[in-house]
Amino acid sequence: MATVTIRDLNKKYDNGFHAVKDVNLEIRDKEFMVLVGPSGCGKTTTLRMVAGLEEITSGEIRIGTEVVNDLPPMDRNIAMVFQNYALYPHKTVFDNMAFGLQMRKYPKEEVLKRVKDAADILGIESLLERKPRQLSGGQRQRVAVGRAIVRHPQVFLFDEPLSNLDAKLRVQMRVELKRLHERLETTAIYVTHDQVEAMTLGDRVVVMKDGLIQQIGAPLELYGNPANKFVAGFIGSPAMNFVNLAVSSDGRWAETEGLRLQVPERLRSHGGKRLTLGVRPEALQIANGTDQHGFTTTVDVVEPLGNEILLNFRAGGAPMVARVDPGVRIKAHESVRFAVEPGRLHFFDAESEAAL
């Protein structure tokens, strides 16, 4: 039970690659914090520095009140779950789970009790005598989690623990991890490249890109108020639609080929500049009648997913997706008028990409 505080953290590799740049992060006690971003964004490096597996170039990491910069991994009281599970192939499931306790010289009965308890929580009691190679992917994942929880660490570290599982199992394990976290109430840092995992698991989510933190916030905050174009495009599936617009010199209208819309009051000062407009797929709805804010286009691909239909089309010179009600009957190459609520539009500076 501890907070993790990261101050001005930097990681530069010997080859000059600056993987993590001035990261500042405060992970609260019992919080489930998710680091998300595309590959190479520095999220795993940050996690490995917290674990003590990677040297820190500059900055400070505190677990609880203690600065752990120079502590070896074993003295940080953390447990880590790896993407490839990293189960010891020559040990049984029981010994895999007990190893950390045995290394710390816990009495035998305590080891037995803790492993039994963890196995009970994860439903792997019947597997304790098996070797890792006799287990399925999902079972291995459970053992890896079990090995982490027997230690009762201050902080759990997860490095893309679900990405080796098939899609169905991944959804199932995701829910189990969430349940487990509520039960154990331990601070957790979870790294993933999957924004769905980030949104569903995290109490708060950190979006990273090129070693820099882009935004920190609760999942819905990131979704509703993205700080920049990158976060807006990264969070949400299908991704937000973007169109580049030129603002008229009086700042009242913004337009591009086939699209023209009124610029909100607060952005009137942008006359003569360029803006990027962002629209979530669900903010585009089929117009009933002659809505004032809308446009007409031709749908080129229809993706019926059952619970929703995705309509692909081009507007303002960019490919776009709309997510509409499954009851809508629209065929490909049909002409459709879409309506947009002005309040659901996002605007970004075309150059700095910051939200406006």
Add this chain to the structure above:
Amino acid sequence: MLIERKWKKWLYFYLPMAAFIVFTLFPFYWMAVTAFRPDSELYATWRQPNAAPLWTLQPTLEHFYGLMKTTAFPTWLWNTMAIAIVSTGISLICGTFAGYALARLRFRGSEFLGTAIFITYLVPQTLLFIPLADIVRDLQLGNTPWALMLTYPTFLIPFCTWLLMGYFKTIPKELEECARIDGATRFGAMVRIIFPVAIPGILSAGIFAFTLSWNEFIYALIFMSSADQKTVPVGVVSELIRGDIFFWGQLMMGALLGSVPVALVYSFFVEYYVTGLTGSVKG
């Protein structure tokens, strides 16, 4: 379609396979037949009636008894065994630690060191025995088993190091990292986790090293002079070819008996040996 595939399989797979097997196993077969062939048959011409050039009609153990009585063969066998085991042991211990260090630790000059070790392996023994002979003489090890026990590692250690370095690289580094988070030191993680996982690699390095030192000829020929210190490969050749007379029966019997221990070692560890060479560890 199916029939065509079948004959193609025969043509491209079974036939070359059969040719390969005959090619590799025939010398061994010839050695075995000659070892049990009486001299009268051995020196008879193939044109003679009842000649059986490819097998023997009167198998005999006369060469076996001859070998045991007229030469120090059991001593050679013992010498070879002891030298091979000790030099393999030394080489495995050094090779395992060196291979681990080169595969896992990042230190200044590690790549240069790896290449340097490999280059020493490339220096031919036919050159290296000259300075080594000097050293062996200075240390007064000549004509003792230690001369070979300590010189064989000069080519076995580079060999083991390279083979094991490759194997250690196939072991996911997360295993070790996990062990270190679990409370093991770097050394502890190496000994408790990495070495047990690397057993197939260590065993195949061991088998190779054992075979190399078992079959070694040049150093054994140079550093050992008295008959009771010789190893099988040298003893058989130097004591059973007298002048221009080849004692073929005994030569072949000696070679056959000499190859049995190696064959046994291979057959015991063949499974480990294969995984050791293909290097597959799954978490």
